Amino acid sequence: MRPGLERTRVLLDLMANPQDTYPIIHITGSNGKTSTSRIAASAISAHGLAVGSFTSPHLERVEERLGVNGHHATAREFAEAVADVAPFADLLEQRTGERPTYFELTAVMAFAWFAERTVDVGVVEVGLGGRLDSTNVADGEVAVLTGVSKEHVRVLGSTLREIAVEKLAIAKPDSVLVTGPLPPEAEKEAERRVAELGIHRWKYGEDYRLRDAALALGGWMVDIDGIYETYEDVFLPLHGRYQTRNLAVAVAAVETLFGRALDPEALREGVAAATSPGRLEVIGRRPLTIVDGSHNEEGFGVLAASLDEEFPLLEWTVILGALGDKDLEGMIGHLRGKVRRLIATAPVSDRAISADKVADVARAALGPDVEVRQVAGVGAAVREGIATTGEDGAVIATGSLYVAGEARPVMSSLAKQSTGAAKL
Numbered sequence: 001m002r003p004g005l006e007r008t009r010v011l012l013d014l015m016a017n018p019q020d021t022y023p024i025i026h027i028t029g030s031n032g033k034t035s036t037s038r039i040a041a042s043a044i045s046a047h048g049l050a051v052g053s054f055t056s057p058h059l060e061r062v063e064e065r066l067g068v069n070g071h072h073a074t075a076r077e078f079a080e081a082v083a084d085v086a087p088f089a090d091l092l093e094q095r096t097g098e099r100p101t102y103f104e105l106t107a108v109m110a111f112a113w114f115a116e117r118t119v120d121v122g123v124v125e126v127g128l129g130g131r132l133d134s135t136n137v138a139d140g141e142v143a144v145l146t147g148v149s150k151e152h153v154r155v156l157g158s159t160l161r162e163i164a165v166e167k168l169a170i171a172k173p174d175s176v177l178v179t180g181p182l183p184p185e186a187e188k189e190a191e192r193r194v195a196e197l198g199i200h201r202w203k204y205g206e207d208y209r210l211r212d213a214a215l216a217l218g219g220w221m222v223d224i225d226g227i228y229e230t231y232e233d234v235f236l237p238l239h240g241r242y243q244t245r246n247l248a249v250a251v252a253a254v255e256t257l258f259g260r261a262l263d264p265e266a267l268r269e270g271v272a273a274a275t276s277p278g279r280l281e282v283i284g285r286r287p288l289t290i291v292d293g294s295h296n297e298e299g300f301g302v303l304a305a306s307l308d309e310e311f312p313l314l315e316w317t318v319i320l321g322a323l324g325d326k327d328l329e330g331m332i333g334h335l336r337g338k339v340r341r342l343i344a345t346a347p348v349s350d351r352a353i354s355a356d357k358v359a360d361v362a363r364a365a366l367g368p369d370v371e372v373r374q375v376a377g378v379g380a381a382v383r384e385g386i387a388t389t390g391e392d393g394a395v396i397a398t399g400s401l402y403v404a405g406e407a408r409p410v411m412s413s414l415a416k417q418s419t420g421a422a423k424l
Helices: 006-014 033-046 075-096 102-116 160-168 184-197 242-258 264-272 297-310 328-333 355-366 378-387 401-423
Strands: 024-028 051-054 066-068 121-125 142-145 176-179 201-203 209-216 219-225 230-236 281-285 288-291 316-320 339-344 371-374 394-398
Touching: 006 075, 006 102, 024 033, 024 242, 033 051, 033 121, 033 242, 033 264, 051 102, 066 075, 066 102, 075 102, 102 121, 142 160, 142 242, 160 184, 176 184, 176 242, 184 201, 209 242, 219 242, 230 242, 230 264, 281 401, 288 401, 297 328, 297 394, 316 378, 316 401, 328 355, 339 355, 339 378, 355 371, 378 394, 378 401, 394 401
Parallel strands: 024 121, 024 142, 051 121, 142 176, 176 201, 288 394, 316 339, 316 394, 339 371
Antiparallel strands: 051 066, 209 219, 219 230, 281 288
């Protein structure tokens, strides 16, 4: 299937371009875009607006990709959305001889679903890159780049500059660009894109910033210097210091959309209600079980720092699986000194790295003092990891959102069983 936006454009033209009926915050980035999207959507909803959110990939159910005011589509609603788009997909095939891809179809479904529900705002997350991503048919009033690191190098390019170019393509002539912290190569491209389009940019560290973040029970207490206002004592119920930066970016994005300061109490309410499943998400307590979708070297560096800061002195059993096109050695290297046992596995994906290869790389990267074994299937790996870890230990499933998605229901079930047994 040839890459490009033409199929999506034709499909949306046939449907009278529903994506043009509401303003959009369009979010891309190598890491943090889903959390930023969810925080922004929750903050907007708390201000009394109807907000649609499109995120990808899903963790457990495809319906998670479509949401309004924090509630994802039901199975019935999702099926109805598919049925609504299907006749237009047939027309597309008649006109072009091509069917829409899976992601093209879900993106179009989201745009149409939001219009049908007359949302006030759409928060739309890029699937991959930006320039050729199906969501880029929309001209977002606010374009957000959370950050740039090496990822999907076969598709996006092997350098940070090339990756930044792909992502910055979501900035359009009538949009305002909001950027998180960027490496120098990406910073140059952001400046070039802004000059090329003649648009305004709000830059992290200059126009807005994270002022302070302190660990609190179940999350962080955060102070933010926004674009228009300073917001203090904002409780963010997510683990990982990196989420406080995502919060700052989300606040700047919503301020940009509104063109003014946010209501502080509404912001606190919205942020306190924010969730980000599969991102350093605590599932059970005895043993401590966590799922995390970190999937590149930068993400693993942040993950390792988060474990040290929020869960110190623990020796981890790591359930690890990953997709191809990843710097597996670089990812695993960040776990040195933190891992007692690593169980290599593979998620259900034709792009998954084999458990054998994951195990081989782990043995080389972690050395002889770390026990490395391999187990077929993420669910089985999770069960073995928990069974061989004492109640005072810790288990984390990571390496891919696919791993997190497969591990999450198994961990949840085992955590409920453990809680039930403790009550007897």
